Amino acid sequence: MNITAELVDYLAGLSRLEVQEGDRQAMTAELERILAYMDVLERLDTQGVEPMSHVFPVKNVLREDEVIPSQAREELLAGSPAPDGEAFLVPKTVE
Amino acid sequence: MVLRELTALELGGAIKRGQVSIVEAAQAALDAVAARDGALNAFITVTGERALERAQQLQAGVKDADSPLYGVPMALKDNLCTRGVKTSCASKILGDFAPPYDAGAVERLARAGAVSLGKLNMDEFAMGSTSETSFYGPARNPWDLDRAPGGSSGGAAAAVAAGLGWYAIGSDTGGSIRQPASFCGVTGIKPTYGTVSRYGLIAYASSLDQIGPLCRDAADCAAVLDVLMGRDPRDATSLPGLRDSWSDSGPRVDYGHLLDGLTGDIRGRRIGLPTDCFGDGLDGAVRAAVMQAAEVLKGRGAELVELSFPVLPYAVPAYYIIACAEASSNLSRFDGVKYGWRAEKYDGLADLYRKTRTQGFGPEVKRRILLGTFVLSSGYYDAYYKKALQAKAVIKAAFDGAFQRCDLLLTPVAPTTAPRLGESLSDPLKMYLSDIYTVSVNLAGLPALSMPCGFDGKGLPIGAQLIGPHFGEGAILNAAHAFQLETDWHKRTPKGGDPA
Numbered sequence: 241m242n243i244t245a246e247l248v249d250y251l252a253g254l255s256r257l258e259v260q261e262g263d264r265q266a267m268t269a270e271l272e273r274i275l276a277y278m279d280v281l282e283r284l285d286t287q288g289v290e291p292m293s294h295v296f297p298v299k300n301v302l303r304e305d306e307v308i309p310s311q312a313r314e315e316l317l318a319g320s321p322a323p324d325g326e327a328f329l330v331p332k333t334v335e
Numbered sequence: 336m337v338l339r340e341l342t343a344l345e346l347g348g349a350i351k352r353g354q355v356s357i358v359e360a361a362q363a364a365l366d367a368v369a370a371r372d373g374a375l376n377a378f379i380t381v382t383g384e385r386a387l388e389r390a391q392q393l394q395a396g397v398k399d400a401d402s403p404l405y406g407v408p409m410a411l412k413d414n415l416c417t418r419g420v421k422t423s424c425a426s427k428i429l430g431d432f433a434p435p436y437d438a439g440a441v442e443r444l445a446r447a448g449a450v451s452l453g454k455l456n457m458d459e460f461a462m463g464s465t466s467e468t469s470f471y472g473p474a475r476n477p478w479d480l481d482r483a484p485g486g487s488s489g490g491a492a493a494a495v496a497a498g499l500g501w502y503a504i505g506s507d508t509g510g511s512i513r514q515p516a517s518f519c520g521v522t523g524i525k526p527t528y529g530t531v532s533r534y535g536l537i538a539y540a541s542s543l544d545q546i547g548p549l550c551r552d553a554a555d556c557a558a559v560l561d562v563l564m565g566r567d568p569r570d571a572t573s574l575p576g577l578r579d580s581w582s583d584s585g586p587r588v589d590y591g592h593l594l595d596g597l598t599g600d601i602r603g604r605r606i607g608l609p610t611d612c613f614g615d616g617l618d619g620a621v622r623a624a625v626m627q628a629a630e631v632l633k634g635r636g637a638e639l640v641e642l643s644f645p646v647l648p649y650a651v652p653a654y655y656i657i658a659c660a661e662a663s664s665n666l667s668r669f670d671g672v673k674y675g676w677r678a679e680k681y682d683g684l685a686d687l688y689r690k691t692r693t694q695g696f697g698p699e700v701k702r703r704i705l706l707g708t709f710v711l712s713s714g715y716y717d718a719y720y721k722k723a724l725q726a727k728a729v730i731k732a733a734f735d736g737a738f739q740r741c742d743l744l745l746t747p748v749a750p751t752t753a754p755r756l757g758e759s760l761s762d763p764l765k766m767y768l769s770d771i772y773t774v775s776v777n778l779a780g781l782p783a784l785s786m787p788c789g790f791d792g793k794g795l796p797i798g799a800q801l802i803g804p805h806f807g808e809g810a811i812l813n814a815a816h817a818f819q820l821e822t823d824w825h826k827r828t829p830k831g832g833d834p835a
Binding site (some may be wrong): 247248251252254255256257258259260263267270271273274275277278279280281282284286289290291292293294295296297298299301303311312315316318319320321322328330331332333 | 430432433434435436528529542568571572574585586646648649652653655656663667670671672673674675676677681683684685687688689690692693696698701702704705706708709712719721722723724725726727728729731763764767779780805
């Protein structure tokens with residue numbers, strides 16, 4: 241797998257990260273080396289093997305739809321870097 | 336009576352008999368933290384006042400205590416949410432975040448009368464194998480302060496080894512309880528996936544994360560697991576117990592009898608030695624110590640069975656693909672809006688996200704987010720992510736086959752003993768490869784334990800890993816208990832951080 245600086249920038253954009261100028265080359269080389277190693281998996285025959293997301297056959301985990309007290313608003317807002325007592329404040333998103 | 340030499344169960348017994356007060360025990364632990372943690376950096380937050388206050392309150396109820404661990408001081412890895420107490424995941428991005436609720440595991444411990452001393456150092460977001468990626472600086476190994484305690488639950492292992500509390504709660508996504516337990520000479524167990532609630536455990540890779548204890552011995556691990564394990568409807572992957580009315584499909588678990596099951600009788604147990612786990616890349620001293628452990632178990636009446644485990648080379652790539660994919664999704668919630676830290680300068684909302692995340696996450700976390708984003712991205716999903724999920728199925732089937740032939744597997748925990756600080760940071764791929772013996776267990780959702788089984792020529796502890804089938808915690812702990820009845824490796828204590 242050939243990892244380019246452009247691909248790293250594309251992935252960073254999807255991840256809401258910036259790869260700094262000075263780090264881009266090192267990050268590109270590291271990702272390339274790690275992904276090259278992961279190509280080991282190509283040697284494993286998985287013809288007809290169903291991808292497994294969960295080891296137990298647990299499905300349809302449902303619960304009764306009951307009204308229960310939720311976390312107090314002021315407690316949830318207390319952890320925010322910019323609360324205003326009622327909501328999370330963010331920069332203006334609509335001009 | 337030297338409190339530090341007691342196990343958690345022994346201390347719990349002494350508290351119940353009135354030989355030690357809970358305040359005395361808590362004060363002794365806090366004194367040890369004050370004396371040694373400057374060198375070890377095992378704690379991120381010490382909650383001394385809270386601990387003493389809680390100790391006083393608990394003392395009034397000693398007579399009615401129904402948990403054998405009532406009043407025993409312990410500590411929590413800093414990725415477990417604690418109401419009103421800073422929970423950082425060892426990351427800058429969480430800042431001084433103090434959650435508004437306790438994790439499910441923390442609630443259960445509180446009900447059993449645990450006294451928490453504080454929150455333990457770890458790799459940032461549990462991503463690492465040495466506890467060096469912590470924003471709060473590396474934790475150090477009490478056997479050699481120039482070496483890593485392992486990771487990601489490195490602070491937990493270092494604290495228990497150094498006597499800073501009688502047990503600790505960690506989490507294990509790819510070996511993060513077992514490997515630091517091995518490097519620090521303590522006993523740690525990762526239970527079957529779904530048996531301990533992950534509610535309030537800050538997620539790294541949700542399909543692999545599991546909470547478990549690091550302790551002085553296997554009996555303490557059994558006692559702590561009896562407290563931790565149980566159904567929690569707030570975690571949809573939590574499995575129902577035998578008496579739970581909730582039921583749909585899937586297995587039911589017989590919760591809560593692990594301590595009672597420790598007979599030490601392992602006669603006739605078939606213990607498998609996967610030859611692939613003793614091949615190239617394994618340090619000679621580690622191999623010798625683990626093989627010697629096998630002989631000790633044989634001496635107690637177990638039968639040793641050699642078998643092959645050819646899927647081993649696929650475990651590390653499958654693990655890192657799945658773990659990074661889930662991490663890239665889980666960590667998208669850290670955006671500088673809802674909790675924690677926000678960058679100071681930004682231009683608009685998208686830039687607020689970017690700047691906060693770029694400045695708030697460390698390099699290893701960013702690397703894994705980028706890897707995860709890559710393996711999930713259009714065009715690469717089938718070749719990497721889907722392939723890894725198929726490899727997971729193949730690895731689980733290989734374990735199923737192995738457990739047809741034997742009751743437990745015995746392997747090394749890690750290829751070497753504890754590395755020098757700095758060695759792993761410079762080479763991430765090498766660090767990933769060092770997880771080779773532990774990650775397949777998480778992929779298959781199995782329980783596995785690390786127990787001290789010797790020292791290498793440098794005086795560093797070596798760990799042996801016992802792996803069981805799903806819900807095989809009882810068999811694993813009993814085998815470890817049998818081993819610890821024959822050996823005293825688990826009783827050795829390090830000097831690191833001791834005031835001269």
